[in-house]
Amino acid sequence: MTINADTALFSIIVPVYNRPEEVADLLESLRVQSDRGFEVILVEDGSTVPALPEGYDEKSLRLKYYKKENEGRSIARNYGLERAEGDFFIFVDSDCILPPDYIEKLRRSLRESPSDCFGGPDSAHESFTDMQKAINYAMTSFLTTGGIRGGKVSMEKFTPRTFNMGFSRDVYEKTGGFREMFSEDIDMSTRIRLNGFRIMLYPDVSVFHKRRVDLRKFWKQVHVFGQSRITLELLYPGSMKLVHWLPTVFTVGAILLLIGSLFWPWLLIPLAIYILALWIGGIIATRSIKIASMGVAASMVQLTGYGTGFIRAYVSRILLNKGRDEEREKEIRKGKNEGL
Numbered sequence: 001m002t003i004n005a006d007t008a009l010f011s012i013i014v015p016v017y018n019r020p021e022e023v024a025d026l027l028e029s030l031r032v033q034s035d036r037g038f039e040v041i042l043v044e045d046g047s048t049v050p051a052l053p054e055g056y057d058e059k060s061l062r063l064k065y066y067k068k069e070n071e072g073r074s075i076a077r078n079y080g081l082e083r084a085e086g087d088f089f090i091f092v093d094s095d096c097i098l099p100p101d102y103i104e105k106l107r108r109s110l111r112e113s114p115s116d117c118f119g120g121p122d123s124a125h126e127s128f129t130d131m132q133k134a135i136n137y138a139m140t141s142f143l144t145t146g147g148i149r150g151g152k153v154s155m156e157k158f159t160p161r162t163f164n165m166g167f168s169r170d171v172y173e174k175t176g177g178f179r180e181m182f183s184e185d186i187d188m189s190t191r192i193r194l195n196g197f198r199i200m201l202y203p204d205v206s207v208f209h210k211r212r213v214d215l216r217k218f219w220k221q222v223h224v225f226g227q228s229r230i231t232l233e234l235l236y237p238g239s240m241k242l243v244h245w246l247p248t249v250f251t252v253g254a255i256l257l258l259i260g261s262l263f264w265p266w267l268l269i270p271l272a273i274y275i276l277a278l279w280i281g282g283i284i285a286t287r288s289i290k291i292a293s294m295g296v297a298a299s300m301v302q303l304t305g306y307g308t309g310f311i312r313a314y315v316s317r318i319l320l321n322k323g324r325d326e327e328r329e330k331e332i333r334k335g336k337n338e339g340l
Helices: 020-031 073-083 102-112 130-140 169-175 184-194 215-235 242-260 265-286 289-319 326-334
Strands: 010-016 038-045 063-068 088-091 117-119 165-168 199-201 207-209
Touching: 010 020, 010 073, 020 038, 038 073, 063 073, 088 169, 102 117, 117 184, 130 265, 130 289, 165 169, 165 184, 169 184, 184 199, 184 215, 215 242, 215 289, 242 265, 242 289, 265 289
Parallel strands: 010 038, 010 088, 038 063, 117 199
Antiparallel strands: 088 165, 117 165
């Protein structure tokens, strides 16, 4: 089915759990969009603090606001999908801010390079805290991720993520909704690709992503990401690529170099060169020595957190042949709803 990008209606679907301040910023960024051809589906997933203030004018935004019991972000997104009227469905996190020309650029990209599923990069807004900017640098730098989160240069095929992802109604009707699991967006993108749909990166269709975390929460988050990569390999054998092993290789290599340096200090040189490259890259990307320094710390947390999670799951689920621990995943997800 061919959809006219110039007249298409976009349904922006946002799951939320106790994030009224972030939702206010997101809705304000939607209110000032230059292209008004969209509706907003806001799904409150068991929040104890309402996302909308009393008396909010929902009609001013073509907003549909739903409240449901807490079941997880994938189920919340599917709840929104079932109630959306659009030709395309767009997914962003509740802690995102959209540039005023987001819809306009998306429509233009779909017209110039049609696709069934699409995604774009994320970056840090100037209003974000230094820590948010530092974590954003760690999550988007080619030196840490290999460009797999929407960079123009990437070590693997682009995989849209739900902080900035969309697909057509045709995709939804043939592929179905999100599976309730970790890395559900990668699972969804994989199923879309296996169903023969075209996936595109639109580099200009970006969002600002706040990531309301400190380094401790960030470590826990990326540790889970590392574990979920093994889950994805069990679901889709052969899907794991070299880039997915790199944080583990770094973690093991760094530990060995640190131990070896006790006997021969020169072994620290490779690690020092890499850290220096991260720091210089951070200065170029953020134009701040302070944020670049914090970005190095965030990068170390990201790499070791992901690497140890990967090792833990690889040993448990593959070497010891325990497979997916769905009950354990369910418990962890329950405590991760603040990531919506």
